[in-house]
Amino acid sequence: MRRYVQAPGPIGEYSGLSLRQRAGPLDLVYVAYGLLVVAVVVASYLFGAFGWLPHDPQAMNVGLINAAPFTSGHLLGTDFLGRDLQARLILGIQAYFLPGLLAITISVAGGSILGVLAGYKGGWFDTIITYFDNLLDSFPRLVLILLVIAAFKPDIYYVMVVVGITGMPVVANLIAGKIAFLRQKSFIEAAHALGLPAHTVILKHILWLNCRALLVIQATLGMAEAILVETSLSYLGFGVQEPTPSWGNMVQAGANYFLQGNFWPSTAPALAILATILGFQLLGDGLNNLLEGKRRK
Amino acid sequence: MDALLLAIENLRTYFYSRAKRAFIRSVDGVSLDVARGETLGIVGESGSGKSVTALSAAGLVTAGPGVIGGRIELASNGARRNLLDGLEKYARVTERDGRVMAVEKDERGWRKHSETLMTGVRGKEIAMIFQNPRSALNPYSTIGKQLVETIRLHTNFKGEREAKERAIHWLDRVRIDSPALRFDNFPFGMSGGMCQRAMIAMALSAEPSLLIADEPTTGLDATIQSRIVDLLAELKAETGITTLLISHDISVIQRLSDRIAVMYGGTVVETGRAAEVLAPQAPARHPYTAALLASIPSAETIRRKSYLQAIEGEVLDTIDVPRGCRFYGRCNRVTEAIRDNCAGLEPPLGEVAPGHKVRCWLYPAAGKA
Numbered sequence: 290m291r292r293y294v295q296a297p298g299p300i301g302e303y304s305g306l307s308l309r310q311r312a313g314p315l316d317l318v319y320v321a322y323g324l325l326v327v328a329v330v331v332a333s334y335l336f337g338a339f340g341w342l343p344h345d346p347q348a349m350n351v352g353l354i355n356a357a358p359f360t361s362g363h364l365l366g367t368d369f370l371g372r373d374l375q376a377r378l379i380l381g382i383q384a385y386f387l388p389g390l391l392a393i394t395i396s397v398a399g400g401s402i403l404g405v406l407a408g409y410k411g412g413w414f415d416t417i418i419t420y421f422d423n424l425l426d427s428f429p430r431l432v433l434i435l436l437v438i439a440a441f442k443p444d445i446y447y448v449m450v451v452v453g454i455t456g457m458p459v460v461a462n463l464i465a466g467k468i469a470f471l472r473q474k475s476f477i478e479a480a481h482a483l484g485l486p487a488h489t490v491i492l493k494h495i496l497w498l499n500c501r502a503l504l505v506i507q508a509t510l511g512m513a514e515a516i517l518v519e520t521s522l523s524y525l526g527f528g529v530q531e532p533t534p535s536w537g538n539m540v541q542a543g544a545n546y547f548l549q550g551n552f553w554p555s556t557a558p559a560l561a562i563l564a565t566i567l568g569f570q571l572l573g574d575g576l577n578n579l580l581e582g583k584r585r586k
Numbered sequence: 587m588d589a590l591l592l593a594i595e596n597l598r599t600y601f602y603s604r605a606k607r608a609f610i611r612s613v614d615g616v617s618l619d620v621a622r623g624e625t626l627g628i629v630g631e632s633g634s635g636k637s638v639t640a641l642s643a644a645g646l647v648t649a650g651p652g653v654i655g656g657r658i659e660l661a662s663n664g665a666r667r668n669l670l671d672g673l674e675k676y677a678r679v680t681e682r683d684g685r686v687m688a689v690e691k692d693e694r695g696w697r698k699h700s701e702t703l704m705t706g707v708r709g710k711e712i713a714m715i716f717q718n719p720r721s722a723l724n725p726y727s728t729i730g731k732q733l734v735e736t737i738r739l740h741t742n743f744k745g746e747r748e749a750k751e752r753a754i755h756w757l758d759r760v761r762i763d764s765p766a767l768r769f770d771n772f773p774f775g776m777s778g779g780m781c782q783r784a785m786i787a788m789a790l791s792a793e794p795s796l797l798i799a800d801e802p803t804t805g806l807d808a809t810i811q812s813r814i815v816d817l818l819a820e821l822k823a824e825t826g827i828t829t830l831l832i833s834h835d836i837s838v839i840q841r842l843s844d845r846i847a848v849m850y851g852g853t854v855v856e857t858g859r860a861a862e863v864l865a866p867q868a869p870a871r872h873p874y875t876a877a878l879l880a881s882i883p884s885a886e887t888i889r890r891k892s893y894l895q896a897i898e899g900e901v902l903d904t905i906d907v908p909r910g911c912r913f914y915g916r917c918n919r920v921t922e923a924i925r926d927n928c929a930g931l932e933p934p935l936g937e938v939a940p941g942h943k944v945r946c947w948l949y950p951a952a953g954k955a
Contacts, residue, residue, distance in 0.1 A: 473721070474718075474720075474721030474722075474725070475716050475717075475718065475721050475722045476721060476722050476723055476724045476725075478646065478716070478722075479714070479716055479722040479723070479785070480724070481646060481708070482644055482646060482708065482709065482713070482714035482716075483708075483709040483713065483714075483736050483739075483788060483789070483792075484705075484706075484707075484708045484709015484710055484736070484739065484740060484792070485709070485735070485736070485739065489735075494724050494727070498724055498726040498727050499724070499725075499726050
């Protein structure tokens with residue numbers, strides 16, 4: 290038997306679908322996991338920044354090298370110089386956190402500007418952005434980054450500027466597409482007809498009200514990208530240099546002892562990379578399904 | 587006080603077809619007068635230039651070359667302002683035999699100058715409502731917030747609280763039930779008719795002197811259409827606002843208009859008082875108006891289940907405008923006596939009765955004008 294119950298609250302008030310109704314079965318799990326990862330990363334960044342570490346990350350203990358996890362005093366074990374892995378993993382977040390934020394700021398802000406120009410102004414802006422997109426697509430991103438490192442210096446901030454710029458066309462295309470879609474609905478024209486100034490229409494009605502979900506999703510996915518680039522470069526020796534820890538150079542340092550059976554010092558940072566990037570990716574995907582209401586194929 | 591609120595003179599708004607390398611003469615020499623307090627209905631088929639005329643008046647034509655000539659005079663604060671004043675220096679029009687052959691337009695300069703002319707006018711003096719009201723509202727903002735935004739922009743109700751009170755007052759005036767609750771509704775939570783009411787509230791909240799209603803009932807259910815028409819009539823009676831009403835639906839025009847302009851192929855072919863233009867036995871009538879009226883299904887045709895009466899031929903392609911009368915190709919009232927005129931010379935708007943003008947060679951007034 291089915292029961293029909295009048296919802297509490299004023300009659301006729303539209304309540305909309307609840308988050309649970311809009312979500313696919315796994316979306317909430319994705320988002321919950323992603324938010325957990327973001328919380329852990331932000332908290333760890335702050336611990337690292339204020340130096341609240343379980344151990345001195347540079348203190349060597351030659352008597353206790355490549356220790357397994359749960360060794361007394363070292364929860365996650367030690368590396369080949371006997372340095373505490375837990376402290377170094379936490380400190381390793383410094384290597385990508387601020388640079389990653391720089392990268393996503395550049396790609397989201399620059400992409401929004403380009404997207405608005407292409408979608409709202411159209412004409413030759415649209416053409417230029419298409420060519421810019423094609424140009425960046427025709428270079429592998431890593432080659433471009435190595436080029437910048439060779440031309441300037443192996444500084445992670447330079448690299449992240451490149452990551453940010455190469456991320457711009459994706460955001461620009463999405464925004465331009467969204468504006469093209471919004472144009473079919475006449476509310477932008479109606480806003481002009483009501484006499485709202487152009488900057489209010491663009492910033493408030495287009496970007497803030499209609500594109501904010503999209504921008505948050507792109508920022509989340511962009512962070513995953515930035516972490517991947519930073520760790521890859523540090524692994525290759527072009528990024529953060531020893532003794533400053535980065536998850537990438539920790540994997541590299543541990544790899545020398547991997548075949549001798551000491552797989553933990555290299556696996557621990559690798560698992561951290563996997564869990565973190567997965568978290569940001571799933572958060573982006575889950576938010577996309579919840580906020581934009583469509584599945585990525 | 588000036589009796590005329592809006593005077594459009596010889597307005598020309600062209601677009602350009604890249605594929606055919608030719609101008610699309612959407613509005614080709616339109617002159618209209620709207621007196622203070624009256625409702626002028628513009629009627630015509632799709633593509634006759636009704637909406638483009640309205641968009642030109644609101645300075646909302648963005649595609650090139652756009653408005654290339656004419657005057658749009660609006661009486662505001664006791665003075666008449668030409669909304670196209672000084673814009674002619676941005677467009678150079680080359681004509682041969684009265685046809686536009688080339689337009690060179692400084693689009694940026696035009697738009698900048700036009701924006702300075704239109705600030706304080708668009709939304710404040712001239713407000714517009716559109717068809718498909720659901721899509722004319724921002725889907726991600728509540729109607730209350732959108733209403734408050736225009737009220738704070740255009741009126742002296744600047745504070746958040748007083749603007750909200752004013753917004754609820756307007757929602758009430760457009761007959762929205764429990765306006766205080768509706769204030770927090772998003773457009774998707776409301777019916778199309780309700781959205782149009784909110785849109786009307788938004789347009790009128792600035793207390794404009796002219797309301798342009800561009801197909802206000804299109805895209806709504808038939809019953810809702812008549813409710814919106816009722817609402818417009820009631821608001822008209824309450825506020826006495828001057829309205830430029832655009833519709834292809836003669837019954838809507840008939841209910842609301844004091845005067846009517848019939849448009850065809852980018853020109854006005856007939857204009858006069860509503861009662862005269864739509865009178866069943868009008869002494870003088872443009873053949874196009876006659877055909878439009880004949881195409882309204884009557885109760886009789888519906889009862890007999892006979893075919894609906896369509897107008898023969900297709901709407902004038904405004905790229906290939908003939909030299910003579912624009913309706914010549916579809917007209918069934920051409921006589922041998924005037925055939926040469928119809929085919930070769932565009933008839934002027936001749937006055938067949940005081941205030942009633944028809945653009946047709948059938949009426950000797952056209953010859954005299």
